[in-house]
Amino acid sequence: MNALEIKRNFHNLIDSIDKEKLLSNFYDLIKNRISNKEGESINNFV
Numbered sequence: 001m002n003a004l005e006i007k008r009n010f011h012n013l014i015d016s017i018d019k020e021k022l023l024s025n026f027y028d029l030i031k032n033r034i035s036n037k038e039g040e041s042i043n044n045f046v
Contacts, residue, residue, distance in 0.1 A: 014026070
């Protein structure tokens with residue numbers, strides 16, 4: 001699967017979730033993972 005297919009499938013998956021709490025938890029998980037990776041990258045350069 002290429003990046004475009006992954007993004008499309010990811011959006012379809014998110015769109016199929018009807019439970020607000022599950023969406024919120026999923027959002028927080030992804031946001032935290034991205035924040036942690038950015039922090040790790042910054043710390044590697046400092």
